[in-house]
Amino acid sequence: MMEALIQLKIKRQDSPDSKPYWEEFTLEHKPSANIISCLQDVARNPVNRSNQTVPPVVWESNCLEEVCGSCTMVINGRVRQACTALVDQLQQPIVLEPMSKFPLIRDLQVDRSRMFENLKKVQAWIHIDGTHEIGVGPTIPEKQRDKSYVLSECMTCGCCLEACPQFTLTNNFMGAATFSQVRLFNMHPTGAMEKEERLEAVMGEGGIAHCGNAQVCVEVCPKNIPLTESIAEIGRQTFLQLLKNLFLK
Amino acid sequence: MAKRTKRFIVIGGGLAGLAVTMKLCEAKAEVLLVSYQAVKRSHSVCAQGGINAAIDTKGEGDSPEIHFYDTVKGGDFLAHQPPVRDMCFQAPAIIHLMDRLGVPFNRTPEGHLEFRRFGGTLYSRTAFSGATTGQQLLYALDEQVRKHEHDGLVTKMEWHEYLGAVLDADGVCRGAVLHDLRTGAIFSEGGDAVVLATGGPSQVYGKTTGSTVCNGAAAMSAYLQGAKYANGEFIQIHPTAIPGQDKLRLMSESARGEGGRIWVPRQAGDPRDPLTIPEGERYYFLEENHPLFGNLVPRDVASREIHDVVYNQKLGVGGKSMVYLDLTHHTEEYLEDRLGGILDIYQKFTGDDPKKVPMKIFPAVHYSMGGIWTDYEDDGHGLIDHKSPRNQMTSIPGLYAAGEADYQYHGANRLGANSLLSCIYTGLMMGPGLINYSKNLTRHYEDIPTTVFSQARLNWEGRFQAIKKMKGKENPHQLHQELGEVLLAHVMIVRENSKLEKAIIQISDIETRFSDIQCLDTSDWANPEPSFVNQLHLMIHLAKIIAKGALVRNEFRGAHYKPEFDLKQPPKFDPHEFVDYLEQQQYGETDESAFPPDHQAYMKRFEENNKRWLKTTIAQIKNNQPEISYESVNTSLVTPRPRKYD
Ligand SMILES: Cc1cc2nc3c(=O)[nH]c(=O)nc-3n(C[C@H](O)[C@H](O)[C@H](O)COP(=O)(O)OP(=O)(O)OC[C@H]3O[C@@H](n4cnc5c(N)ncnc54)[C@H](O)[C@@H]3O)c2cc1C
Ligand code: SF4
Numbered sequence: 001m002m003e004a005l006i007q008l009k010i011k012r013q014d015s016p017d018s019k020p021y022w023e024e025f026t027l028e029h030k031p032s033a034n035i036i037s038c039l040q041d042v043a044r045n046p047v048n049r050s051n052q053t054v055p056p057v058v059w060e061s062n063c064l065e066e067v068c069g070s071c072t073m074v075i076n077g078r079v080r081q082a083c084t085a086l087v088d089q090l091q092q093p094i095v096l097e098p099m100s101k102f103p104l105i106r107d108l109q110v111d112r113s114r115m116f117e118n119l120k121k122v123q124a125w126i127h128i129d130g131t132h133e134i135g136v137g138p139t140i141p142e143k144q145r146d147k148s149y150v151l152s153e154c155m156t157c158g159c160c161l162e163a164c165p166q167f168t169l170t171n172n173f174m175g176a177a178t179f180s181q182v183r184l185f186n187m188h189p190t191g192a193m194e195k196e197e198r199l200e201a202v203m204g205e206g207g208i209a210h211c212g213n214a215q216v217c218v219e220v221c222p223k224n225i226p227l228t229e230s231i232a233e234i235g236r237q238t239f240l241q242l243l244k245n246l247f248l249k
Numbered sequence: 250m251a252k253r254t255k256r257f258i259v260i261g262g263g264l265a266g267l268a269v270t271m272k273l274c275e276a277k278a279e280v281l282l283v284s285y286q287a288v289k290r291s292h293s294v295c296a297q298g299g300i301n302a303a304i305d306t307k308g309e310g311d312s313p314e315i316h317f318y319d320t321v322k323g324g325d326f327l328a329h330q331p332p333v334r335d336m337c338f339q340a341p342a343i344i345h346l347m348d349r350l351g352v353p354f355n356r357t358p359e360g361h362l363e364f365r366r367f368g369g370t371l372y373s374r375t376a377f378s379g380a381t382t383g384q385q386l387l388y389a390l391d392e393q394v395r396k397h398e399h400d401g402l403v404t405k406m407e408w409h410e411y412l413g414a415v416l417d418a419d420g421v422c423r424g425a426v427l428h429d430l431r432t433g434a435i436f437s438e439g440g441d442a443v444v445l446a447t448g449g450p451s452q453v454y455g456k457t458t459g460s461t462v463c464n465g466a467a468a469m470s471a472y473l474q475g476a477k478y479a480n481g482e483f484i485q486i487h488p489t490a491i492p493g494q495d496k497l498r499l500m501s502e503s504a505r506g507e508g509g510r511i512w513v514p515r516q517a518g519d520p521r522d523p524l525t526i527p528e529g530e531r532y533y534f535l536e537e538n539h540p541l542f543g544n545l546v547p548r549d550v551a552s553r554e555i556h557d558v559v560y561n562q563k564l565g566v567g568g569k570s571m572v573y574l575d576l577t578h579h580t581e582e583y584l585e586d587r588l589g590g591i592l593d594i595y596q597k598f599t600g601d602d603p604k605k606v607p608m609k610i611f612p613a614v615h616y617s618m619g620g621i622w623t624d625y626e627d628d629g630h631g632l633i634d635h636k637s638p639r640n641q642m643t644s645i646p647g648l649y650a651a652g653e654a655d656y657q658y659h660g661a662n663r664l665g666a667n668s669l670l671s672c673i674y675t676g677l678m679m680g681p682g683l684i685n686y687s688k689n690l691t692r693h694y695e696d697i698p699t700t701v702f703s704q705a706r707l708n709w710e711g712r713f714q715a716i717k718k719m720k721g722k723e724n725p726h727q728l729h730q731e732l733g734e735v736l737l738a739h740v741m742i743v744r745e746n747s748k749l750e751k752a753i754i755q756i757s758d759i760e761t762r763f764s765d766i767q768c769l770d771t772s773d774w775a776n777p778e779p780s781f782v783n784q785l786h787l788m789i790h791l792a793k794i795i796a797k798g799a800l801v802r803n804e805f806r807g808a809h810y811k812p813e814f815d816l817k818q819p820p821k822f823d824p825h826e827f828v829d830y831l832e833q834q835q836y837g838e839t840d841e842s843a844f845p846p847d848h849q850a851y852m853k854r855f856e857e858n859n860k861r862w863l864k865t866t867i868a869q870i871k872n873n874q875p876e877i878s879y880e881s882v883n884t885s886l887v888t889p890r891p892r893k894y895d
Contacts (some may be wrong), residue, residue, distance in 0.1 A: 015774045030494050032598070037494035043726040046769055055770035056726075058777060060286065062460045064496040065594055067384050068290040083495070084597050105431060106775035113407075116287065120399045125392035126351045131275055131677065137348030139360035149353040149379050152388065153590075156289055188351050 004029055007093035008038055010057055012107045024049040024093070035075060035082035035096065036064055059108035066222060069157030073098060073108045079162040079220055099162045101169055115156050118178040122201045126191045138189040151184040151230065153223045160217035160227055172206035176217035179208055180230035186237065199234075199241040208234050254279055255687045256694075258425050258440035260411040260467055262288025264383070264669060265652025266446030267390035268676025269683070274397040276684050281438060282394065283406045283427060285462045289391045292448050292460035293672065296383025297591050298367060298503035299375035300347075300669040302340035306361055311372035313338045318887060320667060323369040323547050324618070324660020325807035326863060326889035327480065329882055331627035332657050336674045338632060343673050344376050350389040354378050355587075365587075366506045369547040369664040369894075375506065380590030383669060390673075410780055412712075413470045414443055414648050415705040420475070422647035423694040424702060426709045428780065433773045435710050437702040439694030441687035442647045445471060446676065449617045449653035453788045453795070455733020457614040458490055458499040468621045468654050469787035472794075477644045478868045478875075479656040480619035481791070482798030483808050485663055486742050488551035489574055490613030491598060497613035498598055500574060501591050502665040504608075505544040507584075510575045511535050511555070512607075513564045523566075523573055523607045534558050542894040549662045549808045550894060552612040556742045559611075566609055575607035612742060618663055618808065619798075620656035622867060623649070631886050633678065638686035641679040649683065651675035656865075661807025716779045721765030725782050728766065732759050732785075732792055740796055744811045749800040756792045763789060794868045794875045801877050804862040816854045818891055819847045827852050827890045855891055863889060 006027040013020040026049055027041050043056040061071040064083045071082040074097040076090055087094070102110035160176040161167045167175045182198045185191035202208045211231055218227040255278035259266050262284040270280045282288065303316040316337040321328055348354055348362065354376050355363040364373040378385035397403045408430045415424035415437050424439035450465020451457035472478045489504065489511075490497040505511070512531045519526065534554055536543045546554075555572055559565040566573060576584055576592075581604045584592060592603045601608070622644055626637035633640060641649045641657075652672040659667065687693075739752035763786060770778040804814045826844055830852050833839050841849060864879035 014772070032492070033494050034598075036496075040495055040726070043769070044724055044730065045727075055772065055776075056778065058775055062286060062290050062292065062462055063295050064461065065295060065498050066597070067294045067381060068292075068460070070286060070290050086598070109775065112287070116289070116395070119392075120395060123396075123399075125396045126349070126389075127396075128349055128393075131272060131346055133342045133345075134349075136345050140356055141360050142356040142358065142363075145353050145356050148351075149385075152353050152385060153379075153381060155294070155384070156287075185351070190349065191351060 006033065006038060006087055008042070009093045009095045010108070011097040012057065013098070013104055015106060016104050023054065029087070033087040035085040035087070035094070036061060036071065038087065039082070057108060058106045067155055069155035072157045072159060074100070074162070079159045081157065081222060084222070099158060101162050101167055102158065103169070112156070112158050115158060115161070115177060118174045119181060121174070122178055122182050122198050123194055124181045124185055126185065126188060127194060128190070140189065144187070148184055148187055151180055151225060154180060154225055155223065157222065159220045159222060163216040163220040165214050165216070166210055166212045173210050174202065174206050176227040176231060178202070179211075179234045180225055180227055183230045183233050195237070196241065199238050202234060203238050203241065208238055253693070255684065256281070256440050257683060257687075258283065258438060258443045259446060260284075260425065260444065261291070261446035261448060261652070261654070262391070262394070263291040263293040263446060263448050263652060264387055264390060264672035265654070265676040266444070267387065267394050268673045269444055269446060269651055269679055270403060271390060271393045271397065272677050272680030273683060274402040276680065277402070278684065278687070280403050281406060281440065282403055283409050283411055283425070285408070285410060285430070287407050288394070288405065289388065291387060292463055293387045293669070294381070294384040295458075295460060295499070296669055297380050297499065297501035298506065299365065299377035299382045299666045300344065300386065301367065301374050301664070301666040302344040302376060302670070303337065303372070303374055304341045304344060304362065304364065304376075305372070306357065306364060307373050309372050311374055313340065315372065316340065316374060319370045320664055321660065321887055322892055323664040324662050325892055326660065326884060327483070327806060327865070327882060328658060328660035329625065330884055330886040331631055332625045332633055334631050334886060335633035335678070336658055336671060339674055339678065340670055343670065343677065347386055347389055347673070350393060352378055352385045352389045365503060366545060367665040368502050368505070368545045368551070371542070375503075375666040377503065380501065380503065380588050380592075386669060386673065411445070411447070411467050411470070412709045412783075413705065414474055414645065415439070415702055416474065416645065417697050417701050420645065422645050423697050426705050428709070430777065430780065431775050433776060435706055435713060437706045439697070439702065441690060441693060442649055442683055444649040444651060444679070444683070445621065445654050446651045447654045450788070450791055451614055451617065453733065453791045454614040454736050455730050456497050456737070458487055458497055459615070464784045464788060465617070465791050466784040466787040468650070469790050471621055471643060471645065471648060472790065472868070473787075473870055475645060475870070476648065477622035478619070478794055479622040480661075480798070480866050481794040481868055482802055482866060483618035483661050484614060484740070484795065485548055485616040485618060485808050486552045486612045487615035488548055488555055488612050489610040490615075491595060491608070492571070492611060493598060498594055499613070499615065500595060500608060500610050502548070504574060504576060504588060504591065507587050508576070508579060509544060511544055511551070511572055512575060513558055513566060513572050515564075517563050518568045520567070523575075524577070532558075532564065539895050546894045547662055547664060549810070552742050553810055555612055570611050571609040572611070573607040574610045576603055577605065577607060614737070616663055616668065617653065618656065618659045618661060619866075620654050621650040623655045623657055625657065635678055636681050636685055638682045638689060640682040641675055647686070649679060651679055661809060712783070713779050716782045717768050717771045719766045719768045719782065721767050723762050723766045725766050725769070725778070725785050728759060728762060729785050729788070732756070732788060735759070736792055736795065740799055742810060744799055744809065745813065746800060746811070749796055752796045753793070753800065756789065756796060760789050790870075797875050797877060798866045798868060802862065802866065804858055806862065816851060816858060818893065819845070819851055822848050822851060822891065822893070824890045824893050827855065828888055831888060859889060
């Protein structure tokens with residue numbers, strides 16, 4: 001699908017409470033162009049299709065190699081990172097929209113702090129005695145390490161939440177990424193010591209019980225994280241915890 | 250009276266910033282952590298290959314002392330030796346700590362830490378976590394800092410930009426001027442000290458392996474406030490990157506650590522499919538020219554060889570600026586396990602599967618060995634006194650720097666997998682010194698007249714108002730691209746004085762055009778344009794430092810290669826001869842016949858050259874230009890000698 005020109009159609013919005021509008025740009029095609037290089041080209045010459053000079057498009061980016069999660073947006077209806085969206089693999093006009101499940105900041109930029117707040121709620125960290133020198137870490141079988149590694153590649157991009165029907169702008173559902181992190185920390189020999197606290201957190205409001213099992217999260221995750229497996233595993237762990245709570249009370 | 254709580258401002262939440270934050274919180278200090286974006290998205294996530302520590306789990310006889318030697322030799326002896334040695338001795342403890350924090354480091358069959366080889370050493374010294382080591386390390390620290398945030402010790406100000414330091418009448422740093430990137434508000438914050446953990450400046454070259462926020466602006470702001478900037482001309486060009494429009498993505502050195510071989514067809518312009526070219530018709534130039542280190546020679550050496558093969562011998566693949574990096578001799582399972590993540594990146598951005606076809610790569614700007622000048626205090630025994638408030642302090646009292654933003658650990662060329670180490674090391678090591686700095690203060694920021702803070706804020710407000718009023722003809726993003734092109738054309742792998750002089754004139758033209766810039770967006774809400782214009786202004790200053798530093802340093806050292814001043818090491822020369830030669834001098838029994846005459850002459854040249862140039866470059870602002878001076882290097886532990894990797 002090599003074309004001489006690139007047509008971009010971008011949903012813009014100047015501020016959280018102003019009205020969105022569409023703006024189109026025509027750009028010169030360059031070899032191995034991606035959405036990032038297109039937006040950079042717009043900034044170098046911010047003139048829209050009606051020949052008006054406009055403010056450059058605002059978006060979030062950093063690593064440009066799909067490990068930081070910054071440049072997530074909806075491209076031709078699919079939520080993904082702009083850096084790995086190669087122009088030659090996209091239908092034109094290429095339509096760019098901000099993610100819809102997070103508060104909008106401006107243009108293609110949204111506020112994903114809710115994801116980081118959720119990590120606090122579930123204590124997504126390992127408790128240590130201190131950073132001083134106290135010898136080697138736990139011995140871990142390579143197979144188990146490999147399982148943790150896959151989960152640990154989650155870059156908090158939010159694709160899974162954008163796609164999830166249960167996760168909305170206004171409710172407090174935690175979503176797949178958070179559950180998967182609970183699984184990660186519960187799996188670690190030291191992390192497992194706070195397993196119960198984490199499970200209690202996902203047994204409350206916005207927790208695992210609200211998962212509708214739509215299974216779309218796993219389809220959109222750019223890191224191929226086995227999210228449905230994580231949800232099933234946390235479902236199992238919380239069920240056991242529930243029994244334990246009943247039994248002990 | 251209640252005990253006063255110490256309060257620090259840390260700018261940057263990469264490895265260095267998070268490490269120091271964690272350490273300060275452990276000492277019960279409060280930290281204001283400032284970053285352009287969510288700290289979890291910091292540039293450190295890009296690091297793929299690994300982190301060095303001489304733990305020697307393979308029984309190869311590695312030790313921190315050898316790690317130290319490899320590092321100073323890799324840096325062509327330009328780094329102060331006690332800090333480097335201390336870092337190498339702390340490295341094993343750092344890896345064990347990161348392991349305890351949950352980093353999923355690859356394991357041996359027995360469940361211990363696995364190590365791989367990297368450039369510039371003959372030992373397996375690099376711990377790694379799949380192909381996303383930086384991401385995994387950063388996440389572990391991010392999680393600890395989130396815990397301290399949860400406990401109320403850390404206040405994060407993400408989506409905030411550091412503009413400059415608040416200096417009191419005595420020139421002591423008492424806080425920072427910050428810019429809220431959403432509301433546009435500019436304000437000052439007070440702290441006992443400010444730490445710049447703001448990462449590297451590779452964006453000054455435009456297209457690099459770095460992230461979009463690696464602009465060096467914070468370091469340059471410190472420089473404009475009088476801080477010394479050191480070794481600016483030492484820029485690392487990584488030998489293996491993937492060409493691209495928006496960025497030159499790195500192909501990690503771990504690809505070579507896992508056996509990747511670099512080659513070109515022996516016949517120029519050979520049009521055949523690389524897989525059909527027989528071994529005998531392939532030119533594995535690194536292996537042929539450096540039999541001992543082969544594909545794992547240090548980066549400066551590898552980049553120069555590729556440059557030579559492509560531009561002088563005209564053997565680039567298909568006549569273009571590319572060489573092959575070949576892993577196809579390994580099984581797909583092995584590659585998936587050891588290098589999965591980075592090979593995915595290659596495939597995602599080029600469409601080719603590197604498990605099946607050799608990759609096409611070329612050198613790209615990667616890392617700055619230079620950075621803000623920082624201090625250290627050694628303990629008199631070749632290590633660092635960790636309690637000293639001098640450690641990592643810039644030449645402005647109360648302003649500190651750590652991580653890629655400082656200059657101290659890599660000399661004239663950084664070894665692979667040593668940067669993640671230096672970032673975490675500086676962050677952790679400086680903690681106690683910062684606490685002591687605060688303890689020793691007779692006046693704290695609360696005791697400083699509020700006008701000092703309001704004046705600093707007003708200055709920056711004025712600056713931003715002026716930027717918003719810029720209505721000229723130049724597009725700042727276009728000008729940034731042109732600035733990068735000047736440096737790429739003239740201040741790269743091979744440096745010539747005539748070209749460097751040209752670069753300086755062209756940078757000065759860009760500086761003139763800067764005053765005719767148009768600020769593309771003047772609105773108040775979430776507007777990145779005025780910040781970008783300010784950053785561009787700072788990048789122009791950095792370009793001047795790099796170009797001038799390169800012009801005046803008339804020698805060849807590490808990444809700074811000037812063929813005109815190459816001392817031309819004789820082919821059979823052994824670096825130990827030089828140590829003997831120095832010993833003979835020391836004991837006054839010079840025996841000219843002990844060495845072949847060409848070796849003798851070379852050693853004289855080497856000695857003379859070191860007398861003149863084994864010095865740290867210092868840039869300080871004077872009349873809007875960098876004034877260059879030199880400081881001596883602490884070489885008290887290992888005698889500087891010629892490098893050789895054959
Ligand atoms: C592609 C790539 C691969 C690499 N691989 C390796 C490797 O395998 N091994 C290795 O040892 N090294 C590697 N390196 C080098 C290493 O990644 C970096 O040197 C290191 O991560 C830098 O960490 P840092 O903490 O200094 O800064 P960074 O991680 O760059 O973080 C800087 C922080 O400062 C913030 N910041 C900067 N300026 C401002 C400002 N003005 N206001 C507010 N916030 C600001 C940013 O938001 C960010 O949070 C690699 C580098 C690249 C480019
Ligand atoms: S689980 Fe996957 S989709 Fe969800 S935030 Fe993490 S990386 Fe993104």
